[in-house]
Ligand SMILES: Nc1ncnc2c1ncn2[C@@H]1O[C@H](COP(=O)(O)OP(=O)(O)O)[C@@H](O)[C@H]1O
């Protein structure tokens with residue numbers, strides 16, 4: 001039997017979501033094929049064995065506390081006992097390449113994107129730069145930095161100029177149209193994100209976003225429908241149906257995602273075949289552009305007035321609960337949750353960079 005270490009929790013603002021995703025993965029892994037080690041990382045970054053018999057593990061709810069934990073004394077030893085690691089972690093420290101770097105150094109194959117793809121996908125400003133290069137249409141954007149009390153505007157050639165918040169906002173108003181979405185560059189689950197409708201809100205939301213990250217992305221709002229497409233593969237990559245999100249609030253905020261039962265996911269989205277095929281191709285293109293491996297969920301907008309497709313973001317470890325878009329979309333094309341997990345484990349890999357000894 002293959003020994004699989006499923007890692008969940010983590011140090012990011014998406015800790016609670018990861019608990020739901022991680023326990024859901026454990027519940028759906030075929031216990032006749034895999035010997036599972038459930039590994040929980042606390043918000044403080046401590047590692048534990050989730051000491052519940054694996055066939056008794058059920059999906060925990062958002063906000064539910066993980067109990068029956070046994071502290072791992074030697075994390076590296078524990079990881080090395082696994083054949084494959086499955087980091088079901090969202091956000092910083094889990095979806096950004098850092099834990100993937102640890103697995104690479106330990107030479108243990110793992111599920112999902114490698115170091116580079118994970119870090120590009122996690123950093124919204126750098127994702128934009130790559131998608132721009134790939135000529136995938138996206139909302140007009142600018143990004144800035146806040147270092148201590150200073151704001152820095154960064155132009156399209158990476159030239160930096162120090163400014164006050166007022167000056168920065170004047171530049172932004174000059175370059176972009178309201179409404180503008182203000183986002184911490186490294187964020188997820190909509191944490192720290194706001195929609196600014198005027199310059200006062202722009203100032204307020206930039207200051208707020210700076211609580212989460214020193215790099216802040218500001219982009220034009222797209223009026224239209226919000227759709228998502230899942231991809232699977234390393235070299236030969238397949239895409240799922242396209243699903244549509246209908247947020248119960250003005251946009252898909254944290255509450256609309258996790259606390260408002262009125263947000264809807266429609267699968268497959270009721271859109272013309274041609275648009276859906278375009279989105280599926282673009283999802284694979286975006287995944288390849290960031291050097292993706294294993295899986296990702298790629299999110300788009302379809303602009304109301306033009307039907308143009310805009311890419312929003314790529315999630316290298318998308319929500320993985322039983323009701324999440326990623327497994328649901330693949331279920332529609334014949335991959336039931338446990339089969340999808342089998343595929344992902346088959347796709348587990350370590351980097352292709354050769355070390356000196358192998359030359
Ligand atoms: N440019 C935009 N135009 C319209 N809505 C947007 C835009 N950017 C973000 N949103 C809304 O905000 C939500 C969260 O933004 P997103 O960039 O997807 O962050 P996260 O990584 O936290 O999911 C989106 O699902 C969407 O509803």
Ligand SMILES: [Mg+2]
Pocket residue numbers: 189299313
């Ligand atoms: Mg999103």
